[in-house]
Amino acid sequence: MSDVFHLGLTKGLLAGAKVAIVPGDPERVARIAALMDNPQPLASTREFTSYLGHLDGNPVVICSTGIGGPSTSIAVEELAQLGVDTFLRVGTTGAIQKHVNVGDVIVTTGSVRLDGASQHFAPMEFPAVADFECTLAMVEAAKAEGCEPHIGVTASSDTFYPGQERYDTVSGRVIRRFKDSMAEWQALGVLNYEMESATLLTMCASQGWKAGMVAGVIVNRTQQEIPDEAVMKKTESTAVKIVVEAARKMAKR
Ligand SMILES: O=P(O)(O)O[C@H]1O[C@H](CO)[C@@H](O)[C@H]1O
Numbered sequence: 360m361s362d363v364f365h366l367g368l369t370k371g372l373l374a375g376a377k378v379a380i381v382p383g384d385p386e387r388v389a390r391i392a393a394l395m396d397n398p399q400p401l402a403s404t405r406e407f408t409s410y411l412g413h414l415d416g417n418p419v420v421i422c423s424t425g426i427g428g429p430s431t432s433i434a435v436e437e438l439a440q441l442g443v444d445t446f447l448r449v450g451t452t453g454a455i456q457k458h459v460n461v462g463d464v465i466v467t468t469g470s471v472r473l474d475g476a477s478q479h480f481a482p483m484e485f486p487a488v489a490d491f492e493c494t495l496a497m498v499e500a501a502k503a504e505g506c507e508p509h510i511g512v513t514a515s516s517d518t519f520y521p522g523q524e525r526y527d528t529v530s531g532r533v534i535r536r537f538k539d540s541m542a543e544w545q546a547l548g549v550l551n552y553e554m555e556s557a558t559l560l561t562m563c564a565s566q567g568w569k570a571g572m573v574a575g576v577i578v579n580r581t582q583q584e585i586p587d588e589a590v591m592k593k594t595e596s597t598a599v600k601i602v603v604e605a606a607r608k609m610a611k612r
């Protein structure tokens with residue numbers, strides 16, 4: 360029987376893992392686990408697919424969050440209930456700065472809280488900030504992988520379309536709040552859009568857990584809206600290698 364409400368996991372299944380890798384996409388979980396020793400599937404419920412793997416003998420759990428803050432908040436809370444205290448998100452992302460290329464990697468130091476879920480954990484004045492050690496581990500792993508990562512602020516939105524100011528929709532419009540919002544984030548030096556880091560980083564920073572975030576750039580919004588499949592696969596695979604090496608380092612502590 361599961362020890363938690365949604366994930367279908369028990370403390371025993373996690374074998375004492377303190378570090379979790381948390382991608383959005385459930386299909387990414389097995390690909391991450393394949394880079395570890397003795398990968399074992401654990402559970403699959405709703406958007407939450409989980410595996411256990413080992414890095415230098417240390418257990419690391421991989422569990423997908425699904426898309427967006429609400430399901431991310433469930434995955435993070437239940438993994439913490441099972442003893443995890445360090446969360447490394449690996450995702451895909453849309454860059455908004457001209458100098459950030461498709462195929463590049465972004466390590467997030469903090470997120471603009473364009474979500475709703477993070478406000479259930481801390482008031483808006485509280486920063487969605489990444490843990491320094493996790494961030495350093497991500498940056499060092501990226502460099503070891505031969506990437507010079509972009510390091511900075513991410514806009515993290517509850518919605519893929521209006522919150523990221525996309526007009527390629529059926530209605531072709533966004534509400535006033537988001538009109539010209541991309542230009543504003545660009546002017547403020549924000550690097551990219553994704554959908555889970557505001558929730559993850561706020562939850563962890565406000566509860567004494569560690570969290571970091573790395574993402575592979577699959578589109579640049581100043582150039583194109585639809586990603587190329589082959590480029591997307593390659594970029595995701597680079598980000599996955601980086602997060603596994605960062606997890607190796609964090610699991611050694
Ligand atoms: O690739 P993942 O981790 O799902 O991350 C990004 O991709 C999804 C949107 O396509 C959102 O979850 C966003 O944050």
Ligand SMILES: O=c1cc[nH]c(=O)[nH]1
Nearest residue numbers: 451452453552553554
């Ligand atoms: O543009 C993008 C690409 C991936 N994920 C997002 O949330 N936005």
